[in-house]
Amino acid sequence: MYYRISVREGNFNLMDPSEVSWSNWIGVFDRGKEMPIKAVSVTADSPIFFDEDTPEDIANALEKWLKGMVYTSDEGKIKDMIQYLREHSKELLKGRLDWRIALIEEKIKRLGEDKERLLKERDRV
Numbered sequence: 001m002y003y004r005i006s007v008r009e010g011n012f013n014l015m016d017p018s019e020v021s022w023s024n025w026i027g028v029f030d031r032g033k034e035m036p037i038k039a040v041s042v043t044a045d046s047p048i049f050f051d052e053d054t055p056e057d058i059a060n061a062l063e064k065w066l067k068g069m070v071y072t073s074d075e076g077k078i079k080d081m082i083q084y085l086r087e088h089s090k091e092l093l094k095g096r097l098d099w100r101i102a103l104i105e106e107k108i109k110r111l112g113e114d115k116e117r118l119l120k121e122r123d124r125v
Contacts, residue, residue, distance in 0.1 A: 001037075001088065002095030003028050003055060007047045024048045024065075026058055026081065028092065031099075040074060040081045055092045059085040 006025040013019040021043050027036030040062070042048070048061040059082045066078055085092065 001028060001030055001091055002099040003058075003085075003092050004036075004096075004099075005049045005051070005053070005058070007049055012043050021045060022047050024061075026062075026085075028081075028084065028088075031095070038081060038084060040078050042072075042074075042078065055085040055089040059089075 004027050006023070006027075008023045008025075009020060010023060011017050011019065012021050012023055022045065023041055023043055024047060025039065025041040026049060027039035029036050042062065042065050044065060048065055049058055053061070062078055062082050062085075066072070066075065066082075069075075072078070
């Protein structure tokens, strides 16, 4: 199990499409699955998640964001995510590190294949 975050700047307010804000998304995934088992997204005036954030950091950011809201229809879902992040913090962090290592290993493999192809092409010249 691991987590991924996405922070995007854009126009997310349907009532005022000219307003620029930030979508802060977190998803929790099982290894090998493409769809998250849990996910929440909150919109803010600036990013509230950062790539190096731990599950505890993200839980704290969500809690702080939630306290600043008068109303959100996703309050229960967000509180559930906060609790889940805190209860599974170490497992999620270890899973994220393993996932990122796997991405790097895959990139190294692709680069090695590219290198072999280029060497063969060079030898034919």
